[in-house]
Amino acid sequence: MQSLGAAPPRPAPRVLHRDPAPSRMRYKLHRLWLTPAVRGFARIGLPLALVAGALGLWLGDADQRADLADRFAALKTQIQNRPEFEVSLLRIEGASPAVDAAIRTMLPVSLPASSFALDLVRLRDLIASLDAVATVDLRVQRGVLAVQVAERVPAVLWRHATGVEILDASGHRIATVISRDVRADLPLIAGEGAEAAVPEALAVLAAATPLLPRARGLVRIGARRWDLVLDRNQRILLPESGAVQAVERMLALDRAEDLLARDFTHLDLRLAARPTLRLSPDAQDEFRRITGQATTTGANR
Numbered sequence: 001m002q003s004l005g006a007a008p009p010r011p012a013p014r015v016l017h018r019d020p021a022p023s024r025m026r027y028k029l030h031r032l033w034l035t036p037a038v039r040g041f042a043r044i045g046l047p048l049a050l051v052a053g054a055l056g057l058w059l060g061d062a063d064q065r066a067d068l069a070d071r072f073a074a075l076k077t078q079i080q081n082r083p084e085f086e087v088s089l090l091r092i093e094g095a096s097p098a099v100d101a102a103i104r105t106m107l108p109v110s111l112p113a114s115s116f117a118l119d120l121v122r123l124r125d126l127i128a129s130l131d132a133v134a135t136v137d138l139r140v141q142r143g144v145l146a147v148q149v150a151e152r153v154p155a156v157l158w159r160h161a162t163g164v165e166i167l168d169a170s171g172h173r174i175a176t177v178i179s180r181d182v183r184a185d186l187p188l189i190a191g192e193g194a195e196a197a198v199p200e201a202l203a204v205l206a207a208a209t210p211l212l213p214r215a216r217g218l219v220r221i222g223a224r225r226w227d228l229v230l231d232r233n234q235r236i237l238l239p240e241s242g243a244v245q246a247v248e249r250m251l252a253l254d255r256a257e258d259l260l261a262r263d264f265t266h267l268d269l270r271l272a273a274r275p276t277l278r279l280s281p282d283a284q285d286e287f288r289r290i291t292g293q294a295t296t297t298g299a300n301r
Contacts, residue, residue, distance in 0.1 A: 086112050086113070086114060086115070086143055087111060087112060087113055087114070087115050087118065087140055087143055087144070087145050088111055088112035088143050088144075089111065089143060089144045089145070090104065090107065090111060090144075090145045090147070091144050091145070091146050091147065092104070092147045092149065093146070093147070093148050093149065094148055094149040094150055094151065095133075095147075095149040095151065096132070096151060098132070098175075099130060099132050099133065099149060099151060102130055103127055103130075103147060103149070106123065106126045106127060107123070108122075108123065111145075115140050118140070118145065120138045120140070123138060124136055124137075124138050127147065127149070131152075131172070131173045131174055131175065132151050132152055132174050132175060133149055133150075133151060133152070134150045134151060134152045134168075135149075135150045136148070136149050136150070151174075152168040152172060152174050153168055153169065154166045154167075154168065154174055154183065154186055155167060155168050155169040155186070155198065155202060156186055156187050156188070156189050156198055156201060156202070157177070157180055157183060157186045157187070157188045157189070158188075158189055158190070158194055158195050158198075159180070159188060159189070159190040159217075160190070160194075160195075163176055163177075163178075164176070164177050164178070164179060164180055165177070165195075166183060166186070167195060167198055168198075169198060169199065169202060170198065170199070171195050171196060171197075171198035171199070173195075187201075187202075187205050187212075187215070187217060187218070188216065188217030188218070189201050189217060189218045189219075189220065190217060190218075190219050190220065191218075191219045191220030191221060191223075191227075192220055192221075192222065192223045193220050193223030194218070194219075194220035196223075197220060197226075200226070200243065201218050201226065203243075203244050204218060204226055204228065204238065204243050204244055204247060205218065207244045207247040207248055207251075208228060208247045208251075210251060211228070211230065211251075211260070214230045214231045214232075215228060215229070215230055216229045216230065216231060217229055224240050225237075225238055225239060225240040225243065225270075226238045226243055228247070230260075233265060234260075234264060234265060234266075234267070235265065235266050235267070236250065236266075236267045236269060237266060237267065237268045237269060237270055238269055238270070239269060239270045239271075239272070240270075242272070245272075246269040246272065247269075249269070249272065249275075250267070250269055250275070253275070259277075262277065262279075262283070263279060263280045263282060263283035264277045264278055264279050264280060264283065265278050265279070265280050266278040
């Protein structure tokens, strides 16, 4: 029988030391995460892509798209029809009664209406297209559509083959009148190309201010020069250039020699050094009688 002795000592357990170095895959993934493009995609791009994908799937249904469009249209209408966006009054300033009525006719919608229903740019263009309107400004202020108009100032009457029109100082048409008597206060111009030379015509008339009580108007000759037509069927022929200076010389000559009081039909100022008078038939007969008597008296002596 064997004796029981002490158990043999067990060997000490072996301690395994963990390697602190990351694995190859983990190292590569860590380096990839440090790349700015990858981090940006993971934080921003990927969520956006997921949201876009989900939205695309949801909008892929035609009924869903129609329902979304209806909801958007209803919301838009609800916002546009709010009381703070309502325009209930039209105020026009600086316009004559005729232009005022024309502007009110041009308004595309009936008031009250939402300000979103008013195309101010198109309305401004429509009002500016009126011949009598020089400038126009449109504003919506506290439920009021304010229209500020500056009208063209009538300067002359232009008589042509089809009627009489009012022009401003630049020659732009303002309105048509049935006769000169409607605006007898305005000077009259006529002839070929007269409407294109309104500034020159106004300068001539300004220089001929002392003659305006006798002036019937200006006639454009050959689209080149002016004739100043006076009462008593008298006509003053002005040069192509320097018409204002010619009128000033004529007035000076009239003050010195009472030129315009003479009985003539035409006063030709086209040659500055030699103004020429064409006497009326009666004046010619009187001139012949006087010169004939003088000749006869001289012969008898």
